[in-house]
Amino acid sequence: MSRITFEDVSTAARRLVESGERPSAPKIRKLLGDRGGMATIQKHLDSWREADGKDAEASQVPEMPEQLAADAQTLIQQIWRQARVAADEEIQADREKLAQERSLMQEKLDETIAVSEQQEQQIDDLKDQVKSLEQKVDELDQASQSAKAELAESGTQAAVLAERCSQYEKSLQAAQEREEKLLAQLEKLSESIKTNAPGKKA
Missing domain, CATH: 1.20.120 (Four Helix Bundle (Hemerythrin (Met), subunit A))
Structure with missing residues (x-):
């Protein structure tokens, strides 16, 4: 089994954000085919959030409908x-x-x-x-x-x-x-x- 990297977690997190979901360790692990430990995934997810994840999540917040x-x-x-x-x-x-x-x-x-x-x-x-x-x-x-x-x-x-x-x-x-x-x-x-x-x- 290959080692889960920061790039794997960040790619999965961006996919979740683009689909309108909030990234979490269980969701990312599922996208990765149930590979990797939860602690490792959570560590990489925290690093991703510190780097650019907050901006990515914020950009996906839906605007208020016009009506x-x-x-x-x-x-x-x-x-x-x-x-x-x-x-x-x-x-x-x-x-x-x-x-x-x-x-x-x-x-x-x-x-x-x-x-x-x-x-x-x-x-x-x-x-x-x-x-x-x-x-x-x-x-x-x-x-x-x-x-x-x-x-x-x-x-x-x-x-x-x-x-x-x-x-x-x-x-x-x-x-x-x-x-x-x-x-x-x-x-x-x-x-x-x-x-x-x-x-x-x-």
């Missing part, structure tokens, strides 16, 4: 379109959510401004009332002082002047109490405006 490649391309395009549509929908949903939040914030801001303007108007009205009361207080004070002077000068009209003085004093006291209440309301509204002003933390 399969077209189907794969179509599938990739469909997946891309679906991903893009999903991304666009998510972006649109985020935009709508932001628009709603912005609208709500604007409504709250408008309400705060409206309340502030209303309170400022109330303050202006109260200031006018306070000013009017202050004038009235001054008038009553002057009338009271005048009545006291008349009382001091004329003893004959003491009873009448005393009554008038008492009435003036009562009116003066009532006006002063009203003024104090209005001033308290004014201070309360001013504090409320500072608290509810836009951008002011509670």
